[in-house]
Amino acid sequence: MGEQQASTGPGPVVPDTGSGSGKRRLGVMGGTFDPIHHGHLVAASEVAALFHLDEVVFVPTGTPWQKSQRAVSPAEDRYLMTVIATASNPQFSVSRIDIDRGGATYTIDTLRDLRTLNDDADLFFITGADALSQILSWRDHEELFALAHFIGVTRPGHDLTDDGLPKGGVSLVEVPALAISSTDCRDRVGKGDPVWYLVPDGVVRYIDKRQLYRGE
Ligand SMILES: Nc1ncnc2c1ncn2[C@@H]1O[C@H](COP(=O)(O)OP(=O)(O)OP(=O)(O)O)[C@@H](O)[C@H]1O
Numbered sequence: 735m736g737e738q739q740a741s742t743g744p745g746p747v748v749p750d751t752g753s754g755s756g757k758r759r760l761g762v763m764g765g766t767f768d769p770i771h772h773g774h775l776v777a778a779s780e781v782a783a784l785f786h787l788d789e790v791v792f793v794p795t796g797t798p799w800q801k802s803q804r805a806v807s808p809a810e811d812r813y814l815m816t817v818i819a820t821a822s823n824p825q826f827s828v829s830r831i832d833i834d835r836g837g838a839t840y841t842i843d844t845l846r847d848l849r850t851l852n853d854d855a856d857l858f859f860i861t862g863a864d865a866l867s868q869i870l871s872w873r874d875h876e877e878l879f880a881l882a883h884f885i886g887v888t889r890p891g892h893d894l895t896d897d898g899l900p901k902g903g904v905s906l907v908e909v910p911a912l913a914i915s916s917t918d919c920r921d922r923v924g925k926g927d928p929v930w931y932l933v934p935d936g937v938v939r940y941i942d943k944r945q946l947y948r949g950e
Pocket residue numbers: 764765766767768772773774777860861862863864865866887888889890912913914915916917918
């Protein structure tokens with residue numbers, strides 16, 4: 735980690751992590767992506783630029799245990815939408831590790847597996863303000879910060895804070911505000927409203943082709 739401070743606009747100040755170990759810098763964007771939308775993509779792109787990441791790997795959840803109150807779309811549909819949305823960006827990739835592991839998805843497993851697969855890399859886990867505020871409820875949360883540096887990004891309607899989280903383990907970053915959620919996209923499709931420009935064009939087509947979210 736470098737020692738300079740990089741301001742990200744009117745929001746929080748983050749440490750400049752642009753220099754340091756000389757290792758590959760791998761961003762990790764975990765999510766249910768049901769569906770993936772431009773809020774996810776802008777957050778990943780912005781963090782990649784600010785933190786000089788070599789790559790961002792999107793990791794769709796297998797079974798997101800904290801979303802068990804609703805039916806989540808099949809993992810293969812969420813995986814394919816994530817591939818479609820990220821395909822044109824050479825810096826973005828998609829991993830199946832959480833889907834293929836089976837069972838409930840825990841970030842501790844995601845990060846352990848990614849560390850094993852990428853022992854030449856420093857990991858940066860990207861999370862929105864809403865998810866960051868829930869981290870203390872995640873499995874083995876006290877061990878997460880040794881595996882990756884966490885980057886919390888602003889999200890309209892949510893306070894971005896690192897209260898209660900380990901000092902130095904988390905950076906807070908202001909990203910362009912996109913008030914988009916997967917919930918809203920699903921609701922819109924269910925009502926017959928358009929989701930053009932909220933999600934990538936290919937994802938609009940895929941939702942239509944697979945008739946996702948019609949009954950919601
Ligand atoms: N508009 C957004 N701006 C910034 N971060 C976001 C945005 N939408 C989602 N994220 C972050 O992306 C990650 C994955 O989010 P997820 O796939 O659960 O999408 P979601 O829109 O929050 O879904 P849902 O509405 O179904 O809860 C989380 O860390 C979340 O905080």
